[in-house]
Each structure stands twice: as C-alpha cells, then as structure tokens.
Amino acid sequence: MTAEKPIRILLADDHHVVRLGLASLFDFEASMEICGFAEDGLQVVEAYREHHPDVVLMDLRLPGIDGVEATQRIRDESPEARILLLSAFDTDQDINRAIRAGAAGYLVKNTPADELIAAIQAVHRGEEYFTEEITARMNEIRKADDLSARQSEVLGWLAKGLTNREIGDQMGISEDGVKAHLKVIFTKLHAADRTEAVAVAIHRGYLREE
Incomplete structure (x- = not known):
C-alpha cells in the first residue's frame, strides 16, 4: 500500500x-x-x-x-x-x-x-x-446579501452624506423611490436610521470606511 x-x-x-x-x-x-x-x-x-x-x-x-x-x-x-x-x-x-x-x-x-x-x-x-x-x-x-444593485447604489450614496433628493438626482429616480429603497435597506440591515445603516454596512464589509 x-x-x-x-x-x-x-x-x-x-x-x-x-x-x-x-x-x-x-x-x-x-x-x-x-x-x-x-x-x-x-x-x-x-x-x-x-x-x-x-x-x-x-x-x-x-x-x-x-x-x-x-x-x-x-x-x-x-x-x-x-x-x-x-x-x-x-x-x-x-x-x-x-x-x-x-x-x-x-x-x-x-x-x-x-x-x-x-x-x-x-x-x-x-x-x-x-x-x-x-x-x-x-x-x-x-441575510443582507440579497440587496439589489439599486439598493446597494442607494447605500453607497447614503454613505457619502447625500440627501434623499440628491440621491434621486444621481440615480434618476424620485425622492419617494429613494425612500422606498431606504425602507427595504433598513429592514435588511436591521437598522433604525440612515446613520445606523451606514455603520452596519461598514461593519459587515459592504462599504469601506472613507
């Protein structure tokens, strides 16, 4: 053998x-x-x-x-x-x-x-x-891996400090559309607000800290 x-x-x-x-x-x-x-x-x-x-x-x-x-x-x-x-x-x-x-x-x-x-x-x-x-x-x-490409894009602009209106202008969607994306993002990241969503995304490696 x-x-x-x-x-x-x-x-x-x-x-x-x-x-x-x-x-x-x-x-x-x-x-x-x-x-x-x-x-x-x-x-x-x-x-x-x-x-x-x-x-x-x-x-x-x-x-x-x-x-x-x-x-x-x-x-x-x-x-x-x-x-x-x-x-x-x-x-x-x-x-x-x-x-x-x-x-x-x-x-x-x-x-x-x-x-x-x-x-x-x-x-x-x-x-x-x-x-x-x-x-x-x-x-x-x-659990957050099913963020859509658009939701990930919203999250990226969010991390740069843009307002909902500014994000909408960048993406060519309405302010209400941005709000709808944010609602889903907050749910998937278990975040209460914009600041926590960005913090969670950075902590988990979805965003790099600037």
Missing part, C-alpha cells in the same frame, strides 16, 4: 516567531509538511504560483496587500486554491471580506493546535471550516 502523501502547506505570516511556532507544530504531524513561507501578501501570491500547495495558511494582516486581497488574487488565478485565514481579529467585517474573497476557513490565532490541524485537514478535503460562532454570524451577515 502506498503511503498517503502529506498535505503541503504554504505558510504566510509577517512575524518570524509565529512562522517558527507553526512550522514546529507541523514537524510533529507526519500528515503535513511546509512547502514554502511568505512574509507579505505579494510574496504569498508568488509563492502559490511557485509551489502550488494543497493548503495556504495565511495571516489576515499582512504587509503590502492583506490576506483577503492575497486570497482574492490567488483564487482569481487558481479557483481551486484552498485557503485558511488565521487572524488575531474576528470582526464581522474581516470575516465577511474573507468569505467574499473565497477563503475556505477562518480561525483566530488562539485556536487550539488540534482544532487548527482539523481545520487544515477539512479544507484539504475541499470542505469549509468555520467555528459555530462564526457560522452563526455569517448567517446573519448573509
């Missing part, structure tokens, strides 16, 4: 000590091996092209381009890429951006070693790996 090949991991983190610690962890896992390292987002993209790893384990906060942007670039070139993001942060905005970029999993850095190993194995099998807490938050986030 042929021995199963180890999972080849590309490890990306800008902290040398973190890279060493994770590399040491995988040294004790016969089913896994490090095939490359990267210290910033652009290096990850180049390293993926060079090594074609089975799984990318990547820090969210990287110099140059961050882990989310690196994920997007890798998956644009290689849709089959399996990427697990590891971060010290777990805000809705970070999680939502990671999911939209195509990350297969998201873990915080205080995750126990055995769970990290399980996550890598799951991602390697082609599965997604998110904790129950993050999954619950993802479900809430996805």
